[in-house]
Amino acid sequence: MFTCWECGRQMEEKNTEFTHKTKGESVTFKTKGLVCKCGYKTVARSQMNTYNITMADAYRKKHNLLTTKEILGFRHSLDMSQQQFADLLGVHVQTIKRWEHGVIQEKAMDKLVRLTMKEVREKSDFDLWNEKYLDFRELSHCNVLEGYYAIIPAA
Numbered sequence: 001m002f003t004c005w006e007c008g009r010q011m012e013e014k015n016t017e018f019t020h021k022t023k024g025e026s027v028t029f030k031t032k033g034l035v036c037k038c039g040y041k042t043v044a045r046s047q048m049n050t051y052n053i054t055m056a057d058a059y060r061k062k063h064n065l066l067t068t069k070e071i072l073g074f075r076h077s078l079d080m081s082q083q084q085f086a087d088l089l090g091v092h093v094q095t096i097k098r099w100e101h102g103v104i105q106e107k108a109m110d111k112l113v114r115l116t117m118k119e120v121r122e123k124s125d126f127d128l129w130n131e132k133y134l135d136f137r138e139l140s141h142c143n144v145l146e147g148y149y150a151i152i153p154a155a
């Protein structure tokens with residue numbers, strides 16, 4: 001299926017150790033790749049996403065940054081889309097997509113996510129629910145009946 005570029009033999013798909021230079025630093029990690037008996041290793045296109053995330057997470061762990069799993073876990077715990085999560089943090093949705101695909105976040109951004117996590121944990125579920133579904137600019141279009149607001153999810 002996959003032929004070695006070095007020697008022409010068939011390559012085997014398996015978990016193996018890679019060393020990758022990222023942000024001026026070598027990180028070593030294990031992920032699924034293609035390995036040849038001659039020692040040549042590479043990654044198939046279908047393995048690239050996992051490779052990038054595993055590599056980024058190895059770097060992040062070394063530098064005490066949140067991993068892709070942690071960032072994703074936080075977003076999922078809020079049951080938010082990437083766009084909603086981006087709005088909560090005040091960043092572009094593309095930034096969220098990059099982090100989740102293994103682009104390493106800046107330290108300042110990492111701090112922003114952690115501070116937001118802390119803030120969110122201190123808030124009530126109702127406040128969070130409001131933040132997610134209510135666009136307060138739309139309130140003027142709602143019926144207000146004796147202190148009762150008709151809550152309409154923002155489009």
Ligand SMILES: [Zn+2]
Pocket residue numbers: 004005006007008009036037038039040
């Ligand atoms: Zn080979």
